[in-house]
Amino acid sequence: MVKQRINISEICVWDNNSISLLYDHFYSALVVYAMQDVEKSVAEDIVQELFSALWVKRPDFVSMATLKSYLYNSVRNAVKNCIRHEAVRNNFTQAYVKENAQFILDDDGQEQFFSEEVFRRLFLAVDTLPKRQREVLLLSMEGKKNREIAKKLLISAETVKVLKRRAIASLKEKLSSEAFLMLLMLLSR
Secondary structure, three states: OOOOOOOHHHHOOOOHHHHHHHHHHHHHHHHHHHOOOOOHHHHHHHHHHHHHHHHHHOOOOOOHHHHHHHHHHHHHHHHHHHHHHHHHHHHHHHHHHHHOHHHEOOOOOOOOEOOHHHHHHHHHHHHOOOHHHHHHHHHHHOOOOHHHHHHHHOOOHHHHHHHHHHHHHHHHHHOOHHHHHHHHHHHOO
16 A cells, blocks of 8 residues: 655644554554664554653644654654663662572572562561552552553553652652662563
């Protein structure tokens, strides 16, 4: 199927048709572009987030060239952020294992971390949080995104961010450094 040519005035209307045109013309190419550095599911999430942000912001572009530049630069920056986030997560994991070397044992010479006690302490502390903070944090620990949590709990994404921030601050005061690092690792999945 040959795609119809689009112009910038059609896009800047920001209605269902303009989003469909953008999607048809750019989605696959942007996903493949992102897949140069991240796996397909992450690339698809990045591009979907970009389309969602465009729908919310509804920016004016002066030409198709500026729109294309915006799309590809946005994807590139999001990929860089993902890679940085993954590096931070890996650093946390390595630091955690290094700090807790006394827990790494296995008769077969394999490294294994027994974290049951740290998990127990973490979840005991989570149980002390106010109800909404606890709900948001537990859903975050399951890997849910802020928008998914907001939709599930029927609150705004901004409220989710605030509740999560408060929960983390509260737990930072209550938890040992090991348990807090475990929490951060769970939240960064």
